[in-house]
Amino acid sequence: MMNVNAVLVAITLALLTCAPRCIYSDDQRLLVNMTLVRNASAFGAFCLDGSLPAYHLHRGFGGGARNWLLQFEGGGWCNSIKSCLDRANTRRGSTRYMSKWEVFSGILSNNASLNPDFYNWNRVKLRYCDGASFAGDAVYKNGTSLLYFRGQKIWEAIMLDLLPKGLGQARKALLSGSSAGGLSSFLHCNNFTKYLPSTASVKCLSDAGFFLDKRDISSNHTMRSFVKDVVSLHGVDKNLDENCTASSLNFPELCFFPQYAMKFITPPFFILNSAYDVYQFHHILVPPSADPQGHWNRCKLNPAACNPQQLNTLQEFRRDMIVAMGLSYKYSRRGGFFINSCFAHGQSESQDTWFAADSPRVHNRTIAEAVGDWYFSRRATKEIDCPYPCRSTTCHNLIP
Ligand SMILES: *[C@@H]1O[C@H](CO)[C@@H](O)[C@H](O)[C@H]1NC(C)=O
Ligand SMILES: *[C@@H]1O[C@H](CO)[C@@H](O)[C@H](O)[C@H]1NC(C)=O
Ligand SMILES: *[C@@H]1O[C@H](CO)[C@@H](O)[C@H](O)[C@H]1NC(C)=O
Ligand SMILES: *[C@@H]1O[C@H](CO)[C@@H](O)[C@H](O)[C@H]1NC(C)=O
Ligand SMILES: *[C@@H]1O[C@H](CO)[C@@H](O)[C@H](O)[C@H]1NC(C)=O
Ligand SMILES: *[C@@H]1O[C@H](CO)[C@@H](O)[C@H](O)[C@H]1NC(C)=O
Ligand SMILES: *[C@@H]1O[C@H](CO)[C@@H](O)[C@H](O)[C@H]1NC(C)=O
Ligand SMILES: *[C@@H]1O[C@H](CO)[C@@H](O)[C@H](O)[C@H]1NC(C)=O
Numbered sequence: 527m528m529n530v531n532a533v534l535v536a537i538t539l540a541l542l543t544c545a546p547r548c549i550y551s552d553d554q555r556l557l558v559n560m561t562l563v564r565n566a567s568a569f570g571a572f573c574l575d576g577s578l579p580a581y582h583l584h585r586g587f588g589g590g591a592r593n594w595l596l597q598f599e600g601g602g603w604c605n606s607i608k609s610c611l612d613r614a615n616t617r618r619g620s621t622r623y624m625s626k627w628e629v630f631s632g633i634l635s636n637n638a639s640l641n642p643d644f645y646n647w648n649r650v651k652l653r654y655c656d657g658a659s660f661a662g663d664a665v666y667k668n669g670t671s672l673l674y675f676r677g678q679k680i681w682e683a684i685m686l687d688l689l690p691k692g693l694g695q696a697r698k699a700l701l702s703g704s705s706a707g708g709l710s711s712f713l714h715c716n717n718f719t720k721y722l723p724s725t726a727s728v729k730c731l732s733d734a735g736f737f738l739d740k741r742d743i744s745s746n747h748t749m750r751s752f753v754k755d756v757v758s759l760h761g762v763d764k765n766l767d768e769n770c771t772a773s774s775l776n777f778p779e780l781c782f783f784p785q786y787a788m789k790f791i792t793p794p795f796f797i798l799n800s801a802y803d804v805y806q807f808h809h810i811l812v813p814p815s816a817d818p819q820g821h822w823n824r825c826k827l828n829p830a831a832c833n834p835q836q837l838n839t840l841q842e843f844r845r846d847m848i849v850a851m852g853l854s855y856k857y858s859r860r861g862g863f864f865i866n867s868c869f870a871h872g873q874s875e876s877q878d879t880w881f882a883a884d885s886p887r888v889h890n891r892t893i894a895e896a897v898g899d900w901y902f903s904r905r906a907t908k909e910i911d912c913p914y915p916c917r918s919t920t921c922h923n924l925i926p
Contacts, residue, residue: 554637555629555631556584556629556630556631556634556635556636556637557627557628557629557630558582558583558584558627558628558630558651559582559626559627560580560581560582560621560624560625560626560627560628560653561580561581561582561583561687562578562579562580562621563578563579563580563581563680563683563684563687564578565683565686565687566578566579566679566680566683566687569679569682569683569686570674570676570679571676571679571680571682571683572674572676572679572680573614573619573620573621573655573656573674573676573680574604574610574613574614574619574620574655574656574657574673574674574675575614575615575619575620575622575673575674576672576674577620577621577622577655578621579621579653579655579656579680579683579684580621580624580653580655581650581651581652581653581684581687581688582628582630582650582651582653583648583649583650583688583691584630584634584636584648584649584650585648586646586647586648586649587646588646589646590644590645590646590647590648591646591648592692592695592696592697592698593644593646593647593648593696593697593698593699594647594648594649594650594688594692594693594696594698594699594700595633595634595644595647595648595649595650595699595700595702596650596652596688596699596700596701596702596718597633597634597649597650597651597652597702597703597704597707597874597875598652598654598659598660598701598702598703598704598706598707598708598710598711599651599652599653599654599703599704599707600654600703600704600705600706600707600708600734600735600872601618601654601705601706601707602618602705602706603657603658603659603706603752603756604619604657604658604756604759605752605755605756605759606755606759607666607671607673607759610657610666610673610675610759611671611673613657614673618654618655618657619655619656619657620655621653621655624653624655628651630649630651631875631876631877631880632874632875632876632877632879632880632881632894633649633702633874633875633880633894633897634649634651634875635877635880636649640877640880640881640882641880641881641894642881642894642895642898643894643897643898643901643902644700644898647698647700648692648693650688652681652684652703652707654706654707655680656674656675656676656677656680656760657675657677657756657760658675658677658756658757658759658760658762659677659706659707659709659710659713659782660677660678660680660681660707660710660713660714661677661678661681661710661713661714661760661762661765661766661782662675662676662677662678662759662760662761662762662765663675663676663677663678663679663760663761663762663764663765664676664759664760664761666759675759675760675761677760677762678762678765681710681714681717685718685721689721693721693722694721694722694723695723696722696723696726697725697726697727698726698727698728699718699722699726699727699728699729700728700729700730700731700901701714701715701718701728701729701730701731702730702731702732702733702874703731703732703733703735704733704734704735704872704874704875705733705734705735705805705871705872706735707733707735708732708733708734708735708736708798708799708872709732709735709737709782709784710735711730711731711732711735712730712732712735712784712787712788712791712795713765713766713767713782713787715730715791715792715793715795716767716790716791716792716793718730718793719792719793728793729793729794729795729796729901730791730793730794730795730796731795731796731798731874731897732784732795732796732797732798732799733798733799733872733873733874733875734798734799734800734803734805734870734871734872734873735784735799736784736785736797736799736803736847736850736851737749737783737784737806737810738783738785738806738810738843738846738847738850739753739780739783739785739786739850740810740811740843740846742810742811742812742813742815742816743811743812743816743817743822743839744815744816744817746815746816748809748810748813748815748816749809749810750779750780753779753782753783754779756782757778757779757782758779762779762782763778763779766778766781766782766787767781767787767790767791769790770786770787770790774786784797785850785851785852788851788852788855789852789854789855794860794861794862794900795855795860795861795862796861796862796863796864796897796900796901796907797851797855797861797862797863797864797865798863798864798873798874798893798896798897799847799863799864799865800865800866800867800868800869800870800871800873801843801844801847801848801865801866801867801910801911801913801914802829802840802843802844802867802868802869802914803870803871804869804870804871804924804925805871806843806871807826807840807843807869808826811839811840811843812826822836826925827925828925829869829914829915829923830915837914840914841913841914844867844913844914847865848865848910851863851865856908862896862897862900862906862907862908863907863908863909863910864888864893864896864897864907864909865909865910865911866886866888866893866909866911866921867911867912867913867914867916867921868886868921868922868923868924869914869921869923869924869925870886870921870922870923870924871924873886873893874893874897876924878922879893879922879924880892880893880894881893881894881895884920885920885922886920886921886922887920888909888910888911889909891907891909896909
């Protein structure tokens with residue numbers, strides 16, 4: 527554990543020595559102030575507990591002054607009144623409990639040697655406090671409890687707040703996000719372009735947001751039924767892509783899954799995901815309910831401890847992910863992807879995985895280089911790493 531007093535002194539020193547909107551702690555980390563969206567109440571855009579939504583904005587400069595990167599924060603979902611009430615009392619459901627200063631690293635870094643293509647853009651982190659990937663629109667009240675399921679409204683309120691701050695004149699823009707926030711990128715990509723000038727170059731990126739509609743190892747639709755609960759509780763269905771829900775008839779909730787929603791997305795899209803995404807491994811493929819005896823416990827903690835059948839199951843998951851991305855996407859001129867074979871979940875916001883001397887690479891390219899090459903059309907980026915355990919030396923296996 528770190529010494530609490532030492533941390534406080536470092537933060538205080540930093541506060542005293544820096545310009546109003548940003549500070550550096552002594553280890554060079556960039557910390558960015560929270561902005562509450564004061565006007566959100568006019569739209570009924572509240573966090574689960576009724577607090578105001580928020581974002582963190584760090585201004586761009588130089589050649590990036592008119593470019594905007596928006597990054598949705600992640601953090602799972604809540605699928606029942608009980609789990610959402612619990613969440614409302616945490617940083618995942620209320621800005622009251624959130625850190626007011628966020629570390630901007632990886633894709634959010636302002637340092638050219640840590641983030642070569644986006645460091646001088648306006649970079650925004652959208653805080654996640656609704657529990658349904660910024661896509662719900664409902665309210666629950668029963669006399670004693672009140673919950674706001676207003677993710678869609680939060681998204682719209684933040685956009686309206688940012689437009690006059692320069693987003694409305696953007697030349698280049700990238701809508702990004704990690705985990706549940708990576709799913710938000712899929713859900714809001716089309717809508718995003720509509721707020722921006724028609725001349726702007728608008729693209730979207732999902733990091734660890736390609737959640738698969740796949741049965742678990744006991745053949746149960748664990749994830750599908752979880753998603754169905756999230757969608758109906760939060761009133762997400764009416765905010766899903768109409769053309770997608772029209773094509774999936776009786777199962778509109780399926781359009782929450784990127785594999786079905788993707789073909790309706792118009793802007794160029796980049797999928798960054800691990801083929802053995804540990805969240806998906808632990809919650810979709812092998813949820814605790816599907817392995818009551820705990821046969822997978824050791825394999826979950828350490829891929830080297832998986833037996834041959836377990837490895838087969840993981841390889842099948844990888845193949846399913848590649849198939850789910852779709853052939854048309856695979857051969858599309860504008861899309862890009864980077865599917866590596868690391869046991870991780872979320873690789874864009876941590877400096878180690880985004881861009882560092884020992885970052886994960888595929889064909890010797892880091893994630894930052896791959897995403898930059900795609901965004902600026904420097905070269906096609908369609909990277910799929912060979913299956914585990916080959917070339918695993920560049921991986922940072924980040925197993926919770
Ligand atoms: C942080 O932001 C708030 C609201 O945006 C502002 O009132 C406050 O002065 C800022 N604090 C610092 C230290 O920049
Ligand atoms: C806040 O919202 C109201 C109602 O939509 C609008 O008239 C007003 O211009 C907004 N103010 C700001 C500062 O965005
Ligand atoms: C940028 O990052 C490099 C590499 O970590 C570091 O040496 C340099 O001091 C950083 N520059 C600034 C302005 O923080
Ligand atoms: C409202 O819902 C909460 C959570 O489910 C429950 O604890 C409470 O008893 C309910 N109140 C009423 C009046 O039904
Ligand atoms: C974004 O989507 C919402 C919900 O469908 C809609 O009300 C809003 O008008 C859209 N924004 C734009 C600029 O089209
Ligand atoms: C649905 O598809 C039609 C025809 O391609 C298109 O005009 C419309 O904008 C699409 N709707 C949405 C919500 O993307
Ligand atoms: C599979 O799902 C059904 C229905 O939700 C449930 O009753 C059953 O316990 C589940 N089985 C396993 C092994 O999770
Ligand atoms: C990989 O890329 C680095 C620069 O990013 C370069 O120095 C190195 O030579 C490359 N290695 C190979 C095997 O191409």
